Amino acid sequence: AQSVTQLDSQVPVFEEAPVELRCNYSSSVSVYLFWYVQYPNQGLQLLLKYLSGSTLVKGINGFEAEFNKSQTSFHLRKPSVHISDTAEYFCAVRKGGSEKLVFGKGTKLTVNP
């Protein structure tokens, strides 16, 4: 079965600092990778996704992620964070042909002034 590991449960950073949220997944023949963000009292919102093609994926709000097949990783990055980026971030994987998303446990990003 697919699994997703988010290595950090909490990440505190200062405003305007860069951030990387780490995600590793169990290997499979074909997988599709996603990052979702959950702001307090809101539903999950898709940040970005990797389906095929370029391994560097750009998403909303200045976030990007790089698919690394050899390391089975899909780390999320932002060069300069804002207070408004404070939220919980979930990495997810979907196996080819399946409708089921498998989520990691989430990383709480706190951006401090």
Added chain:
Amino acid sequence: GAGVSQTPSNKVTEKGKYVELRCDPISGHTALYWYRQSLGQGPEFLIYFQGTGAADDSGLPNDRFFAVRPEGSVSTLKIQRTERGDSAVYLCASSLTRTSMNTEAFFGQGTRLTVV
């Protein structure tokens, strides 16, 4: 509506009672998903509907859980004989068609179920 709507937003019930959680998907979306998010965990897949039929119910934890989508729009998740371990946020998502066709799933805000 503009997004996926879930009602109620909060539900407190006593152990052993029956509960129903409702999901109104985005109009025209044929695919509908239920997930459960326990405290400190990521969402876990429960069931996927394509139209009126449950195409994949492999995530339902046991036979106390059941979901329907009789007209291919609104869905109801039903939990019988609730247990304290059922306490979680139940999330619903909908998509224009199957997400394996590279469409995006949009999530509702969830129903927080507390079994006391």
